[in-house]
Amino acid sequence: MLIAHMPAGYIVSKAIKKQTKYSLIFSSLIFSIWPDLDLLYFYFFDSTKTFHHTYFPHLPVVMIAAFIITLPLYNVKRFKSMRIYYVLFFVNWLIHLILDTFTGGILWLYPISKQQFLFIDIPAVYNHWITSFVLHWSFAIELAIAAVALAVILKTKNTNGQLPSK
Numbered sequence: 001m002l003i004a005h006m007p008a009g010y011i012v013s014k015a016i017k018k019q020t021k022y023s024l025i026f027s028s029l030i031f032s033i034w035p036d037l038d039l040l041y042f043y044f045f046d047s048t049k050t051f052h053h054t055y056f057p058h059l060p061v062v063m064i065a066a067f068i069i070t071l072p073l074y075n076v077k078r079f080k081s082m083r084i085y086y087v088l089f090f091v092n093w094l095i096h097l098i099l100d101t102f103t104g105g106i107l108w109l110y111p112i113s114k115q116q117f118l119f120i121d122i123p124a125v126y127n128h129w130i131t132s133f134v135l136h137w138s139f140a141i142e143l144a145i146a147a148v149a150l151a152v153i154l155k156t157k158n159t160n161g162q163l164p165s166k
Helices: 005-016 022-044 060-074 077-103 129-134 139-156
Strands: none
Touching: 005 022, 005 077, 005 139, 022 077, 060 077
16 A cells, blocks of 8 residues: 555544544554554565565554553553543554555565465556556545545534644
């Protein structure tokens, strides 16, 4: 996925909590793309030798382990106000991996298997991979997710045409 992660993060923030503060929306947007921070390593250190979906932020086993390890913190009273961020973080991480499964391939059974699972294989038809992605029919799925996010934004506006206050 190229453009659908942040719109999906916005949809997630509104689905989890209808009256979402800007801090929750912003956090959800960041959480929705955080696994792709591995692109910094991919481009600057790895020189694009290893497919970035094999790095730890894109491994479901790492997400599950992080969830299990941090779950005891969820019930600590002192962190009660942070629970919504915890939920948003892990839900967005999971949604990110699901979206990447459509066209990018995710190692859902790692470390048992190194088989990448993907629904749609996009052939490299054009000189640049982005062109191949954008001109493939599957990009319509990303546009649909962005359109849903835009519809949610427009529905969220109050009668004065303003977004909810901070």
